[in-house]
Amino acid sequence: MPEDQFDVIVLGAGPAGEVASGRLADAGLEVALVERHLVGGECSFYGCMPSKALLRPAQALAEVARIPGAAEAVTGTLDAAAALARRDEVIHDLDDSAQLPWIEERGITLLRGVATLDGEKAIVLDDGRRLTARRAIVLAVGSRAALPPIDGLAEAVPWTNREITTAKAVPASLVVIGGGPIGAEMAQAWRTLGAEVTLLEVADRLLLKEEPFASAQVTEASEALGVTVRTGVRIVRVERDADTGPVRVVLEGEETVEAAELLVAAGRHVPLDDLGLVTVGVKPDARGFVEVEDTMRVPGRDWLYAIGDMNGRALLTHMGKYQARIAADDILGRPTSVRLDGARSPRVTFTEPQVAAVGWTLDGALEAGLQARAVDVATSGNAGGSFYGRNAPGTARLVIDDGRGLVVGATITGADVQDFLQAATIAVVGEVPLDVLWHAVPAFPTRSEIWLRLLEKAGL
Ligand SMILES: Cc1cc2nc3c(=O)[nH]c(=O)nc-3n(C[C@H](O)[C@H](O)[C@H](O)COP(=O)(O)OP(=O)(O)OC[C@H]3O[C@@H](n4cnc5c(N)ncnc54)[C@H](O)[C@@H]3O)c2cc1C
Numbered sequence: 001m002p003e004d005q006f007d008v009i010v011l012g013a014g015p016a017g018e019v020a021s022g023r024l025a026d027a028g029l030e031v032a033l034v035e036r037h038l039v040g041g042e043c044s045f046y047g048c049m050p051s052k053a054l055l056r057p058a059q060a061l062a063e064v065a066r067i068p069g070a071a072e073a074v075t076g077t078l079d080a081a082a083a084l085a086r087r088d089e090v091i092h093d094l095d096d097s098a099q100l101p102w103i104e105e106r107g108i109t110l111l112r113g114v115a116t117l118d119g120e121k122a123i124v125l126d127d128g129r130r131l132t133a134r135r136a137i138v139l140a141v142g143s144r145a146a147l148p149p150i151d152g153l154a155e156a157v158p159w160t161n162r163e164i165t166t167a168k169a170v171p172a173s174l175v176v177i178g179g180g181p182i183g184a185e186m187a188q189a190w191r192t193l194g195a196e197v198t199l200l201e202v203a204d205r206l207l208l209k210e211e212p213f214a215s216a217q218v219t220e221a222s223e224a225l226g227v228t229v230r231t232g233v234r235i236v237r238v239e240r241d242a243d244t245g246p247v248r249v250v251l252e253g254e255e256t257v258e259a260a261e262l263l264v265a266a267g268r269h270v271p272l273d274d275l276g277l278v279t280v281g282v283k284p285d286a287r288g289f290v291e292v293e294d295t296m297r298v299p300g301r302d303w304l305y306a307i308g309d310m311n312g313r314a315l316l317t318h319m320g321k322y323q324a325r326i327a328a329d330d331i332l333g334r335p336t337s338v339r340l341d342g343a344r345s346p347r348v349t350f351t352e353p354q355v356a357a358v359g360w361t362l363d364g365a366l367e368a369g370l371q372a373r374a375v376d377v378a379t380s381g382n383a384g385g386s387f388y389g390r391n392a393p394g395t396a397r398l399v400i401d402d403g404r405g406l407v408v409g410a411t412i413t414g415a416d417v418q419d420f421l422q423a424a425t426i427a428v429v430g431e432v433p434l435d436v437l438w439h440a441v442p443a444f445p446t447r448s449e450i451w452l453r454l455l456e457k458a459g460l
């Protein structure tokens with residue numbers, strides 16, 4: 001079979017692969033993009049987008065219920081069938097054709113198939129075609145749900161993020177393993193759609209990477225919705241008679257939790273076994289990810305990049321897209337490198353209350369040796385809060401590095417707080433001195449006046 005040659009070959013058309021291809025093609029390079037399943041990746045079809053579509057109806061209803069005058073107009077309950085139909089619209093019924101014009105307009109060659117590395121600057125597709133790259137190969141193959149080593153778990157055919165985000169009907173009951181962002185979001189979403197939900201987390205709190213007050217508020221709100229939250233539990237085995245029968249999760253002490261379906265949301269795994277890394281002498285790191293430098297290059301391979309979930313730095317769509325821009329710029333000879341990354345990346349968990357955070361938590365900053373302190377105010381404790389998120393639980397925290405007079409972290413919990421995050425991200429990434437930040441006056445009566453309260457509390 002003849003070999004095709006391109007300037008750059010990108011493996012995986014999730015958010016990271018798409019952005020890298022687009023930026024390189026916009027700069028005039030000849031780009032091939034290879035995808036084995038759906039263009040748009042996990043985020044568009046089985047991740048961010050459907051999960052937010054499933055969460056939004058109950059949160060919109062809750063907001064209306066907080067507003068006298070509007071609350072009285074709501075006489076019914078959430079319509080699960082309509083919510084699922086809207087979710088289907090958001091994921092285009094698992095059809096990726098809406099994503100294709102964007103690729104075609106840029107002159108990117110889209111190849112459908114499974115790609116494997118085949119030595120330096122080369123790949124093969126599962127139909128036997130071989131492609132070579134003049135400049136670089138960008139790996140962006142994403143991640144899948146990891147199955148923890150629990151007896152009987154695989155045999156019980158659990159749901160992963162793929163089934164939970166695309167389910168066509170509400171199961172009567174659901175047990176969720178894992179209280180990270182996926183478990184916390186999906187437990188609330190499916191509880192509000194009508195399922196009985198039990199959430200099992202091995203650690204002593206949900207959302208372990210966030211401030212402890214955020215974990216406490218999300219736990220309390222989940223319980224108020226009717227989710228049974230169990231933390232500090234050890235699962236010893238899972239039993240199921242047939243693929244479709246009820247599932248029994250057996251905990252230490254032989255206590256059993258039974259449900260119609262089981263969701264595993266216990267972290268991610270990168271499918272590296274069949275990627276041909278061995279043909280270019282690259283080994284996964286101890287956590288099973290592909291290690292990269294701050295330019296996204298694989299160490300020692302100046303033609304090979306790994307971006308998005310697969311490098312394990314920050315498993316978030318916007319961070320994968322950021323890494324894609326960094327990798328593309330490096331290939332284009334405009335080198336730059338990551339500034340804020342890993343656990344300090346901007347992030348929003350879309351639970352009730354939402355948890356929007358960037359930079360260090362207080363404990364993280366202290367562990368890193370910073371001279372840090374925290375100031376907290378109630379998120380709805382200002383005039384703007386009389387109109388939005390009224391009486392909803394929420395806390396806004398700044399973590400301040402007194403050594404440098406800078407904000408090094410922020411966590412804002414509350415109803416609809418997601419768009420507060422960008423101001424905090426600019427303050428943290430831009431290292432805006434506190435006495436300059438004090439001059440960024442929030443308009444009245446917006447909820448952004450939390451910034452005023454926080455800075456006053458910090459002593460400005
Ligand atoms: C339920 C859920 C909710 C989420 N919510 C959010 C959120 O609200 N915000 C957020 O920022 N992040 C969220 N995430 C995380 C987000 O989905 C991921 O960080 C993001 O999808 C990673 O993008 P990626 O391009 O690295 O990989 P993916 O999106 O996984 O895309 C990789 C692509 O590569 C393809 N591929 C794999 N192997 C090959 C091969 N050998 N050859 C060809 N193609 C291949 C795959 O088919 C896939 O399309 C969520 C994740 C889940 C599961």
Ligand SMILES: NC(=O)c1ccc[n+]([C@@H]2O[C@H](COP(=O)([O-])OP(=O)(O)OC[C@H]3O[C@@H](n4cnc5c(N)ncnc54)[C@H](O)[C@@H]3O)[C@@H](O)[C@H]2O)c1
Nearest residue numbers: 148178179180181182183200201202265266267315348349
């Ligand atoms: N809103 C968002 O931005 C969003 C939403 C969903 C997912 N994501 C991304 O997707 C990634 C994966 O999410 P996730 O929630 O699967 O992973 P995670 O690693 O963040 O959380 C997994 C949780 O499962 C627990 N766990 C592991 N094994 C267990 C066991 N045997 N029994 C009970 N609990 C167990 C862990 O202690 C942990 O709390 C995250 O890193 C996140 O970045 C982001």
